[in-house]
Amino acid sequence: MAVCTGCSLLCDDIELEFEDGKISLTKNLCRKGEGRYRSLREDRLVPAVDGAKVGFDEAISRAAELLGDAENPLLFGWSNSSLEAQRIGIDLAKKLGATIDDTSSFCQGYLMEKVLRGEYPTCTLDEVRNFADVLIYWGSDPSSSQPRHMSRFSYFPRGEKRQRGYDEDRTAIAIDVRKSPTVVIAADGFFRIPPGGDAEFIEALLAALGGKIPKVKDKKMKKKILKLGSTLRKAEFGVVFPGLGLIYSLKDEIDKLTPLITRLNEVSSYKLIPMVGHYNMRGFNQTLLEETGHINRVSFKDGVEHGTQFAVTEAVNDCDALMVIGSDLISALPAAISKKLARIPTVAIDPHRNLTTDMARVTIPSAISGLEAGGSALRMDGVKVEFEPVIKSGYRSDVEILSRIMEAV
Amino acid sequence: MANVMEVYQLLPKTNCKECGYPTCMAFAVALLGKEKIIEDCPPLIENPKYEKKLEKLRELLAPLMSADATETGMIIHTDKCYGCGNCVVACPVNVANDPKGTALGFGPKSGRAILMVEDGVIKCVNVEECRRFGPEKILCSACIVTCPSRAIEFV
Amino acid sequence: MAKVEVTIVTYRDIFQEEAKEIGRYSDEYRDLSALILLDRGDMKLIKTEDGQTVQVETDGGMVVVTARLSEEDEEHPGLAFMPNSPWSNQLVSEDTGTSKIPEFKRIKAEVSATDKDVDTISELVERIRADY
Incomplete structure (x- = not known):
């Protein structure tokens, strides 16, 4: 078994076949990892x-x-x-x-610092696989950047307390400015926000979690956010996966996320794992x-x-x-x-x-x-x-x- | 996936019977059932006035006629595939056949998985185990709805 | 020449990432990077069709890329998308504010049709090397 260094999932179940000292077949590598393997022969x-x-x-x-x-x-x-x-x-x-x-x-620096200093609760991806039931992909697109994230850990695999399959056991929500390849498969809701609209969305979500009407102009969106509030409250083990979309929107004002993380942990138990690229x-x-x-x-x-x-x-x-x-x-x-x-x-x-x-x-x-x-x-x-x-x-x-x-x- | 009416609209609609069927509609059904090929309709091939229709029909049926389609009609567009393995892990047959491998998000461990990733793209083996195989088939769509790029379709 | 004002959001694409692994100088990498995805209405405004080249200009710089019709199912006038690459980085301002992180995902730009060819990576390199 080999380890792929194509992204920060470090997939450790890569199988290889060799012919004349060269790799002739790879198993379990995603397209991105495959690119890294092919790069062995390119432009050194x-x-x-x-x-x-x-x-x-x-x-x-x-x-x-x-x-x-x-x-x-x-x-x-x-x-x-x-x-x-x-x-x-x-x-x-x-x-x-x-x-x-x-x-x-x-x-990811500003967010990673919060996590490494223990200011935001975090967990391992193995815990996500075994226990997580509500997944929030926020400004992140694992399908494109960490392609096996959803299949190895977060959404699709069976786990200790998640034995019945993703459609029954897990709720996946995507918050993004565009309909990314991850949005397409996150079955339980896509919240389209304008570029830079993350801080406002945090406010709206805080309102919904507190049982208040979120200050959102669009009526449909208002209803959707209220419903999301109740979904998030019902979680047993929720995880937020913030990507560059969220981080570039808040930058050094990452503290704007803090009240939400705090609130989520008052209504239930939530962790956060930054979606690192390299x-x-x-x-x-x-x-x-x-x-x-x-x-x-x-x-x-x-x-x-x-x-x-x-x-x-x-x-x-x-x-x-x-x-x-x-x-x-x-x-x-x-x-x-x-x-x-x-x-x-x-x-x-x-x-x-x-x-x-x-x-x-x-x-x-x-x-x-x-x-x-x-x-x-x-x-x-x-x-x-x-x-x-x-x-x-x-x-x-x-x-x-x-x-x-x-x-x- | 092409339907009968779409195919019929691209045929000459003259019911000339040269293909061996009584009507163009029947020929359309035969085309979709892979019992006949486009070339079995001589007017469509030979008469230049059908040139545009012929071109469109070939385009429409290309996925169906391709050698890639398995016995279940599954077509994997490897050019679109991310190799993410979502389908591998979500496939109920894989989960049942490979509980310690694909069911847990890993690559296959039992040799009985029907979907797996090789060279960065998805591959289907042991197709007779697929829920869509044979006369008793179930229209399972686990591998379709979990795909971020619509790389899998059934024709 | 008609122009349309847009906010560009950069994103990652797995095929482009794959091409990057294989080489920044490959044609494949350019084909998958030198792109801007535009709203249908915005394309009409500048009389451009899918596959034609457009010039994208900001206070920070200028680049010629291929216009593509966005596949979003909702209309998004004034919003455009580009894969993150040296092409999109021609447009990003050097002003990094208090965070010192460049504004990669909210780039204010003007887009117009052009007869020019898509910039090659060598042209971008020359521009970076040139004295200013």
């Missing part, structure tokens, strides 16, 4: 300095030079690296006096939290400092060297910010060629976790999953690359 990165191919050792020493000479280096990425690599990354940041940040900074974003947040008391956006220049000025979108204005690992930052950020990134001397570590590696001064190819390198990671619900490499390759793991840079700095 080569070690290079200023566009010219070099040996691995040369790439390492140039990377160490570039980072070591900098006043304000920024180390970014991390959500596609193992826990072991993340730990070395944090040590490297300490040694360099660098700023360190990860993809959660412009992704396979080990939660791992990085957890590790950095243990190490520094903060989940992201940390500077080691002068002890441990934390703040929005260390968010990658801000730090880009001050840093004079950048290391990006396992993330195509240039593709992911607004072009106006990427323009600034493009001018910073960059070391890019990635299994594949992408926009960020193309703009980097130094590129270092890495092994794909779960396929070519082993390690461990935290699933979106915090459960630790260990994985072994399933095929032999000459590519070095993030752990090896980071250790080498660490030695050379």
Whole structure:
């Protein structure tokens, strides 16, 4: 059995068949995971300095030079690296006096912090499978982003107290701005809200839970929300799965969600699991939290400092060297910010060629976790999953690359 | 899924009997029952004035005529499939046959599952176990309604 | 040239995610990324049909993508959808407010018909590299 690192479900029931040392058939991988497996053969990165191919050792020493000479280096990425690599990354940041940040900074960070600090009740996906009866997919679309979420854990499987099948045992509700592929199958109600309408929907739902008439213009919607209120009250074990839709709508006002989570736990028992995308974003947040008391956006220049000025979108204005690992930052950020990134001397570590590696001064190819390198990671619900490499390759793991840079700095 | 009237509307409607059936309506039924193929209607093939109808009819019947359709009429549009496994886990036959695997959300463990995911897309095996198989068939739709992309249909 | 004002919400698509795994530079990735899904009425306003190219402009930037008719079953004038990608990111403002998270899911834009070809990833890269 192999572990898929295609998303933060870390599916551990992947079966493979081999022919001549190559994977000839995969079982139980979704389309997204299959893409990751196929990527073994596509567009692999080569070690290079200023566009010219070099040996691995040369790439390492140039990377160490570039980072070591900098006043304000920024180390970014991390959500596609193992826990072991993340730990070395944090040590490297300490040694360099660098700023360190990860993809959660412009992704699930604000919500993940609440969960990791224990401010929002959470549970494991196995508990969801065994006990959950009311599921709220809020601004999340597992069908597209965590494709096996509903079949492995949340909606369709039988569980200890959910023996009769999804149509009898579970209630699935979707709150979204569009009719996503998840909305299509969440059988018990689709609540279409306007972009940015989440805070208002929270208010309406709070009213409905308190037996008041929600302040909603549309009469049909008003009735629907009232009915939802009573459905939510009847839950034995409810779970909210917030996605980027909800998080980008609230951003640093994530506290607006707090009264609802509190209220839901007064009327019944509700948990919350952030719908993380990258396979080990939660791992990085957890590790950095243990190490520094903060989940992201940390500077080691002068002890441990934390703040929005260390968010990658801000730090880009001050840093004079950048290391990006396992993330195509240039593709992911607004072009106006990427323009600034493009001018910073960059070391890019990635299994594949992408926009960020193309703009980097130094590129270092890495092994794909779960396929070519082993390690461990935290699933979106915090459960630790260990994985072994399933095929032999000459590519070095993030752990090896980071250790080498660490030695050379 | 095509119905008889849709098929009939695309035939010449002359009841010429060249296909061996007394009426175009009967031929439409035979087409849907896979007893005849479009080419068994010579006027439709040969007369250029039916060109548009012929094209539409081929389009309409393409899923039915495709080699992908199993004996139950199940067609899996692998190009649309997400490989999410919702159908695998929701299928009542899988649940009964594979209680420790697919019933719990895993890949099949017993070798008796009828739906499974291979190479990132869904695949149907042991089709005789499907509830829609044979004369006593039940019109189960567990695999259809749980699909996020309508990748499964029965014709 | 007729223009229509829209709010663009970005989203993830599994086929696009699959293509991304295979390569940012693949034609497949471009075909599945350089898209905007428009309401039927909005398409009429700018005299564009499904499959034609449109120019999308914001204060932050500009991009040429293929227009597709949205498959939503309710009308949604003024609301458009784009897969999250370097194409949509051409349009996102660099103003990240107090949260420091860019506004990826509420992009105010103007859409108009165009004869230009869909931007290639290399063109986007050149624009990012160019001095400003």
